[in-house]
Structure formats: C-alpha cells, structure tokens
Amino acid sequence: MKKLLVSILLMLLLATAHAQVGGSPFGANMFVSGQIGASFYNNKYGLTPGFSGGIAVGKWITNPLALRVSLDIITNTSPNQMRNNLNTHEVADYTFANVDFLWDLNATFSRIRNWRLMVYPMIGLGMVWRDSIVVDKKGESVDHEVQLMLGLQADFRISRSWFTFLQYKAYFLPQQFDGSPGNIIMNSLALGFTRTFYNTPFHRRTEYESRAVGNDWFLGLGIGPNISTFDLMHLNPKDGMWGVAPEVFVGRNITEFWTLRLELNGITGHEQYDTVAGGPGDGYAFSNLHADLMVNLSHAFGFARGTRFNIMPYLGAGLVWRYDNVEFDMAADFGLFFRYYLSRRSDLYADLKYIMVPTPIGGGPGPSGKFYSVGLPSFTVGYIYNIGTNTTRYRLPANWCPE
8 A cells, every 4th residue: 555655646747747847848858768788886895897778768858857767787796695705606686776866957057057067966766676586495576665865966968969978876775775774875887878859948947946055945843643553453442563753954944845854853653563461562762754745736737826725745765773773774655744824934734744764673573574665654744944035935816906
C-alpha cells in the first residue's frame, strides 16, 4: 500500500508539470541524456572500483529548476564478498531509480542566457536494488532500500540542442545495506550527452514564478500527535504507541504550483509493540531533518485569484537519528499539506505526514520484514509567517473592491 501511495505521488508530480510552462507545449524544455563511466563503492571494507551507466528524462519546470527521472546501473564488488573474503570474480549489479532536481546556478545569479558552460548541483530521492548473487553457501540474497543522491553536473553546449557533460553522483545508502556496517556511499563519475527538445529558455520563467531571491519565503511552527507503527499495526491510541511531534520549517513558494520546504521534526517514538506484556515498545527520542517538494493542487490548472485554501501533496527525504544511540540514517516521507490564507503575512496549516524510517532507527522490522514496514505517521497543525513579497501565494480577485 505504501509503495502504491508513493508511486501515485511521483506520477502526480510528473503528470502535472505541464502547468508550469507558461502556455508552451508540454514537450517544451524537456531533455533526455545518457552517460557511462566509473563507480567507486566506499564502505567499511575500503574503496572498490567498478562501472556505471545510465539514462534520464527531464524537464525544466521553472527558470532555475529541472525535474528529472533517472535510472543508473552500477556494477561493483559486493561488500559481502569483501567481508567474507570470498575468492571469486562475482560482482553485483546495483540499480538506482531516482527523481532528481537540478539547480541552474547561471539562471539564478545571472541574466546572461547564452552560456556555453552550465553547472548544476543535484539532489535526488529514490530506490536502490542489488541483484541476486551468491554470498555464501546458504543461497542468494537480494537487497533494496531507499537512498539519497547528491551530485554535481557540468554541461558544455555543443549546439543549440546538444550538450556534453561531466557528472558526479554520490548515493548515500542506509547503514547495514548489503551486509556492510557503517556508512556506505556509492560514487559515480560519468561522461555523457544531453539532447534538448523545444528549448525555449525565456518560457522557462512562468507568469507567477518568484522573481527575486528574497521573495516568497515562509516560516512555520506546529505540533501534534504521532504514532509508531510496524506494518500499520497498533494504530489505536490505547495501545500506547503514540508520541508528540513538534516541527519547525522554512520554505519557499517557487511558483504558484511548486513549493520547497526544509523541516525539522521529532520527538517521541516507540520500538515494536510488546505483545507479551501487552504494551508499547521502548520509547526513544528522535529527530528527522528532511527536504520536501510540494505541489499545489489548488493551482494545478493555472493560478486562481482569491484562492484561500490550498491542498498540497508532497514527497521528501532526509536524515533521521535517535538520541540514545546517535547514528544518522536516511528516511523518506510523504504527506498531504493543507494551507489556509489568513492575511498578507499569516497562514494556518494542517499536515498529515508519514515518515518511513530504517529498521535500525525503529528498533527492528515489522512483521513483513519489508524496508518500508516501520513508519511514523503524524498529524500536526500550526502557523505560517510569510516573509518578503508574496507573488505566488495569493492575489485578490479581479472584481475585488474595498467595502
């Protein structure tokens, strides 16, 4: 069920991207790319070289921001083999499927359009699968987990529609993934080519896109209950698996449709329900720092003046850690954000959120043993203070007149 919800949200983000091209065709400012290069698997047992290759399809959704779906396949030595010192030539294929964001530094800080060299910092969220390989005499092992990608890409213009690029990606994998303890990073360095379609750089800026760096920012503060659940079991508050979830965040409305948010939340979680004692598992304090991409369904088909109530599904990822045993790991989150306009500076909000946490943070897996079995759903309410000029959030109706 959780896989289905995440898949629907990802499709929603991509399917509604047409709303942001300022009246130009859906294919405007789209691009495809492919690359090949080397990989370097960095874990407790050292650094091992391998090969990498991938393809991607993307679209510039605003002037400085592109949304991309990427698929990379990396061949490298399994850390299980390094740990067990198996004298074989078997290697593992790792498949990375991501939703990435590229930030155009040139478009952000310069008005010059005809750059030959463009630099794009990248961040992505997705899944990693490792193919089945024999790791010992007992059989085969398959691993799949949520992962986070940070990277940098430098594009050089060859012609109006063709670019060549050098790309570095660092995939941060959960601790204990693939049988390797400690921090795990899969590095990829590749050379590739990009083909753009209907390249209209001036149409990348939409009518309601934020115009200045200081515009359209907001701060939020909220609190509410959360529940620690394993495979969505023991959701009844009488089971005692509930806690308190304060949160603080900063964000920016990039356009009337796209919003980015950075949030810190916590505080109380529980390990798996104790069926013998008939009570909640051990409690612990945790924090989750995550970045979210929100889409405003109230403006999905164009900006509507006088809209006070906004419905905003979102998807994000970030770091999560427990305070009793400080280990940083990654968590994915998704939810539904409701925002209500009060005045030029003030909004009220309600946030229905689900955080998928790794089993080491939750204290063990759920009955299914799946990577997504441990979750922390919460419902918070709070206040938003809007900073600077707001060009993307609310405009008076065209027929409005003072009373």
